[in-house]
Amino acid sequence: MNEKNRGFTLIEMLAVIVVLALIMVIAVPLVLKTIEGVKQGAFKNSAYAMVKAAELEYAKQVL
Structure with a gap:
């Protein structure tokens, strides 16, 4: 019994x-x-881009 135990005890593993x-x-x-914040930010940016595209299209139609 001069060998050293090199394993982990059950308590150490549980810890x-x-x-x-x-x-x-x-x-x-x-x-x-x-992740939810990033999704909301991407949605806001997409909505903003769609509004700007609609405004641009409206301006083209008026002029």
């Missing part, structure tokens, strides 16, 4: 899993919120 789960609980909502 790592708990820490990773906590990181995910914090990170996932932030990432989802960021």
Whole structure:
């Protein structure tokens, strides 16, 4: 029994899993919120571009 144990104990593995789960609980909502913000920004830019295109087309028709 002079060999060193080089493995992880069950408690250490559970601690790592708990820490990773906590990181995910914090990170996932932030990432989802960021993605939603990007989608809304893209939608606003697209809507703005369509309005400007309609204004340009109207100006062409009037002139």
